[in-house]
Amino acid sequence: MSKLIHILRDETKASLLILIIAAIVPLVIRNAYFLHLIILIMLWTVLGASWNLLGGYTGQVSFGHAAFFGMGAYAACLLYVKLGVSLWIGFIAAGIAGALISLPIGAICFRLKGPYFALSVLAFSEVLRLIILHWKSFTEGAVGILLIDPVLSSKTGYYYLILAITVLTMMTVSYVLRKRMGYYFLAIREDEDAAGALGIFSTRYKLVALGISAFFTGITGAFFANYTNYIDPYIVFSIGDVSIAMVLIVVLGGIGTYWGPLIGSVIVVLLSEGFRNIFASASLLIYGALIIIVIMFLPRGIVGNIKARYRK
Amino acid sequence: MVSGILVGGLYALIALGMTMIFGVMRIVNLAHGEFLMVGMYVCFWLFKWWGIDPYLSLIISIPTLFILGVLLQRFIIQPVIKAQAPGENQILLTAGIGLVLTNLALVLCSPNYYTVLTPYSNATVLVEKISVSLPMLWNFIISFGLTGLLYLFVMKTDVGSSIRAVAQNPDAARLMGINTDRITIITFAIGSALVGAAGSLFMPIYYVFPAIGEIFTLKAFIVVVLGGMGSAIGSLVGGLTLGVVESIGAAYISMGLKDGLGFIIFVLVLIFKPSGLVGKTRF
Numbered sequence: 251m252s253k254l255i256h257i258l259r260d261e262t263k264a265s266l267l268i269l270i271i272a273a274i275v276p277l278v279i280r281n282a283y284f285l286h287l288i289i290l291i292m293l294w295t296v297l298g299a300s301w302n303l304l305g306g307y308t309g310q311v312s313f314g315h316a317a318f319f320g321m322g323a324y325a326a327c328l329l330y331v332k333l334g335v336s337l338w339i340g341f342i343a344a345g346i347a348g349a350l351i352s353l354p355i356g357a358i359c360f361r362l363k364g365p366y367f368a369l370s371v372l373a374f375s376e377v378l379r380l381i382i383l384h385w386k387s388f389t390e391g392a393v394g395i396l397l398i399d400p401v402l403s404s405k406t407g408y409y410y411l412i413l414a415i416t417v418l419t420m421m422t423v424s425y426v427l428r429k430r431m432g433y434y435f436l437a438i439r440e441d442e443d444a445a446g447a448l449g450i451f452s453t454r455y456k457l458v459a460l461g462i463s464a465f466f467t468g469i470t471g472a473f474f475a476n477y478t479n480y481i482d483p484y485i486v487f488s489i490g491d492v493s494i495a496m497v498l499i500v501v502l503g504g505i506g507t508y509w510g511p512l513i514g515s516v517i518v519v520l521l522s523e524g525f526r527n528i529f530a531s532a533s534l535l536i537y538g539a540l541i542i543i544v545i546m547f548l549p550r551g552i553v554g555n556i557k558a559r560y561r562k
Numbered sequence: 563m564v565s566g567i568l569v570g571g572l573y574a575l576i577a578l579g580m581t582m583i584f585g586v587m588r589i590v591n592l593a594h595g596e597f598l599m600v601g602m603y604v605c606f607w608l609f610k611w612w613g614i615d616p617y618l619s620l621i622i623s624i625p626t627l628f629i630l631g632v633l634l635q636r637f638i639i640q641p642v643i644k645a646q647a648p649g650e651n652q653i654l655l656t657a658g659i660g661l662v663l664t665n666l667a668l669v670l671c672s673p674n675y676y677t678v679l680t681p682y683s684n685a686t687v688l689v690e691k692i693s694v695s696l697p698m699l700w701n702f703i704i705s706f707g708l709t710g711l712l713y714l715f716v717m718k719t720d721v722g723s724s725i726r727a728v729a730q731n732p733d734a735a736r737l738m739g740i741n742t743d744r745i746t747i748i749t750f751a752i753g754s755a756l757v758g759a760a761g762s763l764f765m766p767i768y769y770v771f772p773a774i775g776e777i778f779t780l781k782a783f784i785v786v787v788l789g790g791m792g793s794a795i796g797s798l799v800g801g802l803t804l805g806v807v808e809s810i811g812a813a814y815i816s817m818g819l820k821d822g823l824g825f826i827i828f829v830l831v832l833i834f835k836p837s838g839l840v841g842k843t844r845f
């Protein structure tokens with residue numbers, strides 16, 4: 251066990267190892283359901299990692315990341331359906347749409363701190379959902395958008411696509427954190443006033459963190475739209491299924507840790523798939539229960555608590 | 563407009579519980595709307611099984627929610643606060659409680675929409691040539707009565723002044739020999755009981771389904787922010803504002819967008835007057 255921990259401490263090596271295994275998996279295993287599970291895990295890892303950059307490292311917990319997820323999904327789909335822009339370009343456009351919408355939201359919400367910030371972002375995500383829901387002539391409203399011919403048709407293709415997105419996200423996040431900007435983020439998390447006193451424009455850097463986070467969330471939204479072929483405002487702007495789930499994954503895995511999003515999404519995806527058969531429509535019950543249990547007994551998340559133990 | 567004011571009275575009652583919990587414990591209770599849902603189901607089942615009138619069911623729904631509040635606070639929320647968890651963990655915890663309640667309701671009560679049909683559900687009275695829905699008028703009066711009772715309780719009793727002391731400064735209150743744990747439990751329970759009462763009051767004019775809590779959690783939060791966090795008068799002002807804005811929006815703009823209007827007002831207040839309309843900041 252301690253040897254494993256030792257390897258995991260070297261993030262680059264361990265990531266490469268996992269990457270190689272992940273790249274080989276579809277060549278060996280042809281079970282579609284198994285691939286689907288891993289695709290879901292990677293999808294949530296990306297969402298968790300991009301949330302973690304803002305919530306974990308910069309300390310700005312947001313309860314409304316569904317805003318960027320939904321914007322990305324809708325940007326890609328609407329560009330394709332209305333203007334005929336290729337869905338591949340849609341991925342980039344989705345990221346940009348997510349980042350663009352995050353700037354005004356951030357500019358307003360960053361006036362607030364802590365819980366107020368978290369909930370005001372949530373309010374914005376609800377506003378976006380309502381706009382999309384009622385602007386029927388443009389967005390089809392509650393009918394949603396059906397993508398008849400998404401970018402790829404095979405599960406393996408999606409597998410490698412989300413793998414690439416995951417790698418890109420994880421690399422960007424750890425690259426940013428290693429740069430000066432990353433230290434600014436950490437400084438803002440630890441003590442915003444002190445960071446400001448040291449000459450860090452805290453609002454500007456919080457916006458940057460939010461922008462990067464929203465960019466990748468948007469891309470994942472576009473991936474989701476392609477993968478499931480169908481989006482509607484209730485799915486992609488969902489509070490419980492997207493916003494809260496993102497927070498849960500990171501808090502469960504370990505907030506502000508490199509491995510947290512991955513561990514969290516493995517557990518959440520496997521559990522919710524497992525319990526889906528038992529509780530059917532109420533599979534969110536397990537989310538709620540998990541949240542309560544984790545916060546009561548593992549306040550720093552799985553990775554955070556393991557780290558604390560092995561540091562001694 | 564009038565119905566907006568009347569609904570606003572109920573919003574105020576819901577938000578009052580949230581603002582009280584916030585004022586004393588510094589926690590935004592994201593399960594608040596779900597408590598409302600529980601209150602509504604209590605009222606609904608009482609009506610269905612024993613034909614108890616929704617207004618009479620206040621006697622049962624208030625204690626039920628009070629006990630629920632005590633249990634949640636004592637066994638789940640308090641240990642987390644004691645461990646000095648960061649603020650976002652505490653919000654997430656209440657969100658988790660909300661999810662569990664919603665989904666339990668989904669399992670136990672099925673996702674159907676239920677409503678309570680009473681002889682007076684559609685009754686109206688004419689006040690100065692304006693026809694006013696009778697149950698809504700009653701709701702308004704009862705929620706103001708409850709608010710008044712709460713005010714007396716907080717201002718005149720020993721427990722009430724302890725609650726105020728803890729809200730002002732928990733450490734000082736503890737030094738003065740106040741059992742702050744007990745006070746927070748009582749506060750949380752009262753906050754839950756208030757929203758339970760609101761649940762009973764809502765039942766004659768609204769329908770209940772498991773996911774209703776989310777909507778009302780957001781509404782309560784908007785009202786609380788509109789009025790100013792932790793301020794009781796603020797939640798009254800905020801509740802009335804939201805009610806009026808929604809009914810005007812529904813009448814003149816569009817029924818579906820009325821919820822969006824609430825959010826827009828919310829954002830405007832956040833930008834221009836972050837301390838809330840009443841302006842008593844407790845940040």
